[in-house]
Amino acid sequence: MRILIDTNILFSAVLKFEGTPRKAFNKAVSLPNTGIVSYQSLEELVNSFYAKLPIKVHLLEHFLVTSLSTFELISIPQDKIDDESKIRDIDDRTILRAAVKAQADIILTGDKDLLESGITSPQIMTAREFLELNDCE
Numbered sequence: 001m002r003i004l005i006d007t008n009i010l011f012s013a014v015l016k017f018e019g020t021p022r023k024a025f026n027k028a029v030s031l032p033n034t035g036i037v038s039y040q041s042l043e044e045l046v047n048s049f050y051a052k053l054p055i056k057v058h059l060l061e062h063f064l065v066t067s068l069s070t071f072e073l074i075s076i077p078q079d080k081i082d083d084e085s086k087i088r089d090i091d092d093r094t095i096l097r098a099a100v101k102a103q104a105d106i107i108l109t110g111d112k113d114l115l116e117s118g119i120t121s122p123q124i125m126t127a128r129e130f131l132e133l134n135d136c137e
Helices: 007-015 022-028 039-052 054-070 082-086 089-103 127-132
Strands: 002-005 032-038 071-074 106-108 124-126
Touching: 002 022, 002 089, 007 022, 007 039, 007 054, 022 106, 022 127, 032 039, 032 089, 039 054, 039 071, 039 089, 054 071, 082 089, 089 106, 106 127
Parallel strands: 002 032, 002 106, 032 071, 106 124
Antiparallel strands: none
16 A cells, blocks of 8 residues: 655654554555655654754654665645545645655544545555554455
Protein backbone atom coordinates (compact mmCIF):
# COMPACT_ATOMS: atom_id res chain seq x y z
CA MET A 1 0.00 0.00 0.00
CA ARG A 2 1.01 3.59 -0.56
CA ILE A 3 0.53 5.74 2.54
CA LEU A 4 0.69 9.53 2.61
CA ILE A 5 1.84 10.62 6.08
CA ASP A 6 0.48 13.94 7.36
CA THR A 7 2.56 16.44 9.34
CA ASN A 8 0.79 15.80 12.63
CA ILE A 9 1.75 12.11 12.50
CA LEU A 10 5.35 13.04 11.75
CA PHE A 11 5.40 15.57 14.60
CA SER A 12 4.15 13.00 17.12
CA ALA A 13 6.44 10.30 15.73
CA VAL A 14 9.46 12.51 16.42
CA LEU A 15 8.43 13.20 20.01
CA LYS A 16 7.33 9.75 21.17
CA PHE A 17 9.59 6.94 20.03
CA GLU A 18 7.29 4.23 21.41
CA GLY A 19 3.98 6.01 20.68
CA THR A 20 1.22 4.97 18.32
CA PRO A 21 2.09 7.57 15.64
CA ARG A 22 5.72 6.37 15.58
CA LYS A 23 4.63 2.76 15.25
CA ALA A 24 2.25 3.75 12.43
CA PHE A 25 5.03 5.72 10.74
CA ASN A 26 7.36 2.69 10.97
CA LYS A 27 4.68 0.43 9.46
CA ALA A 28 3.96 2.93 6.70
CA VAL A 29 7.59 3.15 5.61
CA SER A 30 8.27 -0.60 5.86
CA LEU A 31 7.81 -3.10 3.05
CA PRO A 32 5.46 -3.97 1.51
CA ASN A 33 4.21 -0.41 2.15
CA THR A 34 5.56 2.81 0.71
CA GLY A 35 5.49 5.87 2.94
CA ILE A 36 4.99 9.21 1.21
CA VAL A 37 5.63 12.70 2.61
CA SER A 38 5.18 16.00 0.83
CA TYR A 39 7.98 18.55 0.78
CA GLN A 40 5.47 20.99 2.25
CA SER A 41 4.76 18.70 5.23
CA LEU A 42 8.45 18.29 5.85
CA GLU A 43 8.91 22.06 5.77
CA GLU A 44 5.93 22.52 8.12
CA LEU A 45 7.42 19.91 10.48
CA VAL A 46 10.79 21.67 10.66
CA ASN A 47 9.21 25.11 11.07
CA SER A 48 6.92 23.84 13.84
CA PHE A 49 9.80 22.38 15.80
CA TYR A 50 11.88 25.53 15.58
CA ALA A 51 8.89 27.71 16.54
CA LYS A 52 7.25 25.56 19.23
CA LEU A 53 9.94 23.22 20.58
CA PRO A 54 13.39 24.62 19.88
CA ILE A 55 14.87 22.63 22.78
CA LYS A 56 13.75 19.40 21.06
CA VAL A 57 15.18 20.14 17.62
CA HIS A 58 17.83 17.49 18.27
CA LEU A 59 15.05 14.86 18.25
CA LEU A 60 13.84 16.16 14.90
CA GLU A 61 17.35 16.10 13.46
CA HIS A 62 17.87 12.52 14.62
CA PHE A 63 14.50 11.48 13.18
CA LEU A 64 15.27 13.06 9.83
CA VAL A 65 18.78 11.61 9.61
CA THR A 66 17.53 8.10 10.35
CA SER A 67 14.29 8.15 8.36
CA LEU A 68 14.64 10.53 5.41
CA SER A 69 15.67 7.73 3.07
CA THR A 70 12.74 5.53 4.12
CA PHE A 71 9.95 7.51 2.45
CA GLU A 72 9.15 9.01 -0.91
CA LEU A 73 9.10 12.82 -1.11
CA ILE A 74 6.58 14.53 -3.39
CA SER A 75 5.40 18.04 -4.12
CA ILE A 76 1.78 19.16 -3.86
CA PRO A 77 0.08 20.01 -7.16
CA GLN A 78 -1.46 23.47 -7.48
CA ASP A 79 -4.52 22.31 -9.41
CA LYS A 80 -7.63 21.76 -7.30
CA ILE A 81 -9.49 18.46 -7.40
CA ASP A 82 -13.22 17.85 -7.00
CA ASP A 83 -13.33 16.02 -3.65
CA GLU A 84 -11.24 18.60 -1.82
CA SER A 85 -14.30 20.79 -1.24
CA LYS A 86 -15.46 18.11 1.24
CA ILE A 87 -12.62 19.15 3.56
CA ARG A 88 -13.64 22.04 5.85
CA ASP A 89 -10.17 23.53 6.40
CA ILE A 90 -8.89 24.96 3.12
CA ASP A 91 -5.28 24.47 4.27
CA ASP A 92 -5.85 20.71 4.64
CA ARG A 93 -7.08 20.29 1.09
CA THR A 94 -3.52 20.15 -0.21
CA ILE A 95 -3.03 16.88 1.68
CA LEU A 96 -5.72 15.29 -0.48
CA ARG A 97 -4.11 16.73 -3.62
CA ALA A 98 -0.77 15.25 -2.63
CA ALA A 99 -2.34 11.86 -1.90
CA VAL A 100 -4.14 11.76 -5.24
CA LYS A 101 -0.96 12.78 -7.10
CA ALA A 102 1.04 10.10 -5.29
CA GLN A 103 -1.66 7.50 -5.93
CA ALA A 104 -1.85 6.88 -2.19
CA ASP A 105 -4.18 4.22 -0.85
CA ILE A 106 -4.28 5.80 2.61
CA ILE A 107 -3.82 9.21 4.20
CA LEU A 108 -2.42 8.74 7.69
CA THR A 109 -3.48 11.69 9.86
CA GLY A 110 -4.83 12.90 13.16
CA ASP A 111 -6.56 15.89 11.57
CA LYS A 112 -10.32 15.92 12.26
CA ASP A 113 -11.10 17.96 9.14
CA LEU A 114 -9.63 15.19 7.01
CA LEU A 115 -10.98 12.33 9.12
CA GLU A 116 -14.52 13.73 9.09
CA SER A 117 -14.55 14.70 5.41
CA GLY A 118 -16.40 11.63 4.19
CA ILE A 119 -13.76 11.00 1.53
CA THR A 120 -13.31 7.27 0.94
CA SER A 121 -10.65 7.22 -1.75
CA PRO A 122 -7.97 7.37 -0.61
CA GLN A 123 -8.92 6.03 2.80
CA ILE A 124 -8.27 8.51 5.59
CA MET A 125 -7.35 7.00 8.93
CA THR A 126 -5.71 7.59 12.28
CA ALA A 127 -2.47 5.99 13.40
CA ARG A 128 -4.39 3.53 15.58
CA GLU A 129 -6.74 2.55 12.74
CA PHE A 130 -3.77 2.03 10.44
CA LEU A 131 -2.00 -0.19 12.97
CA GLU A 132 -5.18 -2.28 13.37
CA LEU A 133 -5.60 -2.60 9.60
CA ASN A 134 -5.32 -6.14 8.30
CA ASP A 135 -2.44 -6.09 5.80
CA CYS A 136 -4.39 -8.39 3.47
CA GLU A 137 -7.13 -5.79 2.84
